[in-house]
Amino acid sequence: MPLSHKAIFDPYRWILLALPIVLLLVNDSWCFTQLSYIDPWLYLGYGLNYPVYVSDWFPNTYYGTRLPVILPSYLAHKFLPPLAANYASHLFVYYLAIFSLDAFLARHISRPAAFATALFMGCYARFAEAAGWDYVDGTGIACQLLALALLTALTVSGTAQAKRLPPPSRRSRPGALEGKRAFNRFFGHCQSLPGRSRSCA
Numbered sequence: 735m736p737l738s739h740k741a742i743f744d745p746y747r748w749i750l751l752a753l754p755i756v757l758l759l760v761n762d763s764w765c766f767t768q769l770s771y772i773d774p775w776l777y778l779g780y781g782l783n784y785p786v787y788v789s790d791w792f793p794n795t796y797y798g799t800r801l802p803v804i805l806p807s808y809l810a811h812k813f814l815p816p817l818a819a820n821y822a823s824h825l826f827v828y829y830l831a832i833f834s835l836d837a838f839l840a841r842h843i844s845r846p847a848a849f850a851t852a853l854f855m856g857c858y859a860r861f862a863e864a865a866g867w868d869y870v871d872g873t874g875i876a877c878q879l880l881a882l883a884l885l886t887a888l889t890v891s892g893t894a895q896a897k898r899l900p901p902p903s904r905r906s907r908p909g910a911l912e913g914k915r916a917f918n919r920f921f922g923h924c925q926s927l928p929g930r931s932r933s934c935a
Contacts (some may be wrong), residue, residue, distance in 0.1 A: 748874045750836060750915035752917070753856045754828050758821075765824050766867040774868040781807025781823065781868065829866040832856045841886050854855045899918040 759766060767774045776797055780787045788798045798804070806826050810819035828888055832852045839848035855861050864872035 746836070746845065747785070747833070750832055750852055750856065751829075751851070752861075753832070753853065753882040754825055757862065759858070764862040765821060767867040767869075771869070777803055777870065778807065778829050780804045781819075784808045800870055802877055803870045807868065807871075824866045824872075827876050828862070831861070831865060831872070831876035831879050833884040834876065838879065838883040838886050841890055 767778060776792075777800070779791075780798060784798075784804060793796060807819070807823040810823040810826075813819075814822055832855060835855060836848050836852035839851055842848075861872075861875070862873060866872070
């Protein structure tokens with residue numbers, strides 16, 4: 735579905751788009767892997783030369799199966815110079831996370847509150863470090879937030895579609911209702927948490 739005119743010119747999205755650029759201008763150290771643990775450097779190696787790492791250096795290990803972490807880095811290093819590839823792969827993770835959080839919350843709370851939450855997360859040093867080094871936690875955060883945003887979008891659009899359709903057509907298109915059921919099952923555990931009197935969904 736193409737972006738609407740309102741979505742393209744949404745000032746909140748433009749501010750979020752500019753946020754990591756401003757952070758890089760202030761201090762770009764968060765966008766580089768520090769000399770600490772060996773694990774992020776393994777994933778950087780996969781990003782630089784995935785075929786050799788998988789076939790010769792680390793065959794039959796779980797590292798090479800983490801494609802959501804490796805593929806963006808590998809594609810960036812394949813088509814861009816090393817420094818540009820570093821920025822591109824880490825900014826991809828950063829943007830995926832903050833825009834997914836913004837989209838998810840915008841459907842549940844007010845638009846300004848969703849923007850403020852995404853803005854604060856984007857400025858949080860621990861999140862920036864997670865998105866800016868080559869370990870798996872930044873990509874894990876981004877993928878979980880993307881899943882929440884997509885599940886919410888499926889539920890909301892599916893509910894709206896079901897309301898517009900007459901009953902026979904509704905029964906012939908179970909996808910929207912199945913999306914809502916999947917969403918409710920996903921968050922159903924909230925009902926059993928101590929101190930919770932209602933479902934998170």
